[in-house]
Amino acid sequence: MNYGRTFNFSAGPAMMPEPVLEEIRDELLNYRGSGMSVMEMSHRSKVFQQIADEAEADLRELMGIPDNYKVLFIQGGATLQFAAVAWNLMKNGKAVYIETGAWSKKAIAEAKKYGEVIVAASSKDRNFSYIPDCSDLDIPEDADYVYICENETIHGLTYQTLPNTKGHVLVSDQSSMFLSKPCKVTDYGMIYAGVQKNVGPAGMAVVIIREDLIREDLDPKMPVYMRYDIQAKNGSMYNTPNCWAIYCCGKVFKYLKSIGGLEEMARRNEEKAKILYDFLDSSEMFRGTVDKQFRSLMNVPFVTESAELDAEVVKATKAAGFDNLKGHKSVGGLRASIYNAMPKEGVEALVKFLKQFEAEYKK
Numbered sequence: 001m002n003y004g005r006t007f008n009f010s011a012g013p014a015m016m017p018e019p020v021l022e023e024i025r026d027e028l029l030n031y032r033g034s035g036m037s038v039m040e041m042s043h044r045s046k047v048f049q050q051i052a053d054e055a056e057a058d059l060r061e062l063m064g065i066p067d068n069y070k071v072l073f074i075q076g077g078a079t080l081q082f083a084a085v086a087w088n089l090m091k092n093g094k095a096v097y098i099e100t101g102a103w104s105k106k107a108i109a110e111a112k113k114y115g116e117v118i119v120a121a122s123s124k125d126r127n128f129s130y131i132p133d134c135s136d137l138d139i140p141e142d143a144d145y146v147y148i149c150e151n152e153t154i155h156g157l158t159y160q161t162l163p164n165t166k167g168h169v170l171v172s173d174q175s176s177m178f179l180s181k182p183c184k185v186t187d188y189g190m191i192y193a194g195v196q197k198n199v200g201p202a203g204m205a206v207v208i209i210r211e212d213l214i215r216e217d218l219d220p221k222m223p224v225y226m227r228y229d230i231q232a233k234n235g236s237m238y239n240t241p242n243c244w245a246i247y248c249c250g251k252v253f254k255y256l257k258s259i260g261g262l263e264e265m266a267r268r269n270e271e272k273a274k275i276l277y278d279f280l281d282s283s284e285m286f287r288g289t290v291d292k293q294f295r296s297l298m299n300v301p302f303v304t305e306s307a308e309l310d311a312e313v314v315k316a317t318k319a320a321g322f323d324n325l326k327g328h329k330s331v332g333g334l335r336a337s338i339y340n341a342m343p344k345e346g347v348e349a350l351v352k353f354l355k356q357f358e359a360e361y362k363k
């Protein structure tokens with residue numbers, strides 16, 4: 001059906017799969033004979049408990065999450081986790097961070113409030129256009145963890161190989177790449193993601209954490225909501241959770257299972273990204289801003305020769321019915337976020353438009 005929906009290239013909140021939105025619409029006023037909307041439902045009800053349990057079970061199946069990892073649904077988005085990670089996991093008060101862009105910078109600034117932060121590698125020297133070599137980092141023996149932002153949403157770069165943590169726990173912010181491809185959970189001590197980039201509506205983070213990292217000997221001043229031990233003990237329902245987001249994300253997990261899981265999702269994402277990157281590499285007007293080997297599959301920043309022309313292109317895309325292609329101010333130019341739910345047709349249409357724009361401009 002044609003709903004008049006636009007190809008929305010927003011970095012987040014972003015597109016959701018249309019079949020999922022249709023199901024949500026159909027269940028909106030009366031969820032499966034319960035007589036009420038999920039928005040109106042007690043989080044302590046059997047019906048909602050089943051929604052939450054299924055969401056967790058489906059996510060575990062999709063990612064192959066082992067039993068010794070907890071899955072938590074926590075409000076406050078990814079930003080709250082910047083502090084929560086440090087406050088919960090800094091037992092020795094020391095952690096190593098890799099600085100690769102805007103979101104790792106924010107995580108570093110927040111972690112510094114709770115302990116010593118050692119920035120062991122950075123790509124700041126070239127405005128975060130590459131991932132620094134992390135094969136032989138200087139990691140103090142007593143560092144509690146090594147932290148990465150695995151896909152930098154604003155600068156558009158991603159890790160090809162994970163850092164060599166030399167036996168230390170790896171913590172990863174996967175917000176803008178969550179469920180975009182298969183993930184070996186056992187490589188990490190903790191993975192977290194704000195869900196509004198690649199999964200569902202804003203206002204929630206998924207936290208996947210190895211049980212032995214969950215501590216109880218925490219700063220007594222720590223807000224109870226931020227404690228992983230309390231969240232884990234209470235099945236993410238110490239207080240009222242973001243029921244709506246859990247419900248919508250659960251639908252997306254089922255949808256991903258139905259299309260063939262994360263392998264198939266990765267295949268589609270690679271196909272989509274290739275269409276756009278191939279165009280950028282062949283264009284004389286546009287160029288990608290990230291070193292090829294570190295290009296993100298999800299966020300594609302690109303520029304022309306001038307800020308004026310960039311602005312002109314953004315304006316033209318908007319007039320042609322494409323939304324949210326303006327680049328972040330720290331990089332400039334344009335950025336196409338092509339998350340899981342962006343159809344291939346959207347990327348093809350954008351490339352066709354940019355090609356035409358370039359051809360006409362040259363005349």
Ligand SMILES: *Cc1c(COP(=O)(O)O)cnc(C)c1O
Nearest residue numbers: 077078079103153173175176194
């Ligand atoms: C968007 C984003 C965040 C912040 O997410 P909020 O849910 O708005 O707090 C953190 N990290 C990354 C990588 C992001 O893309």
